[in-house]
Amino acid sequence: MTLSALICEAIMRTDPWTILLAALVQQLFSMVWFGLIVKTVADYYLAADKGVRRVEHIVYRYSPVFCCITTFAAGAARAVAVHTIITVCNGKGLCDYQTAGVVVALLTCINQHQFFSCQRPLPLLLTECGYEFAAALLASVCCLGMQTFVL
16 A cells, blocks of 8 residues: 555544544643743744734734634644554554654644744744644644543
C-alpha cells in the first residue's frame, strides 16, 4: 500500500467525536493562553507591532467569531494530523502520542520564520510557538484519552 493511500485510509478512519473534542479542548486552551497566561506580554508587543500605544487602539480586520472559527478549524486539523501519525506509525502509548504531538507542533511552527522577515517582536514568536506546542500536546492527550477510555 502506498504512503498516500495509507494516509487517506488513516484520515477516513478518524473518529469525528475525537476530533471535535480535541478541537474544543484546544479552543478553550487558546482562550486561557491568550486571555490569561500570556495576555500582558502578547498585548504589549502586539500593540508595539501594530504601531499603537495600547492594544485597544488596534483596528481589527476580522471579527471575533471568524477568529474563533479558524482557531477551532486549526485545532481540528491538529487533531487529525496527530491521529494520522499515530495510525500510520502504529502508536499505542502516551509516549507515542506525545511524540506525534511534538511532530505536529514542529510542522506547524515551520512558517514562523516569517516573524523575522516581517520584523515582528520575538516575544510574539515565543507566545505563538508555545501555544502551538501546548495545543498539539493537548490534541495528542485528547486522542489518547478517547482511544483508551471511550472507543
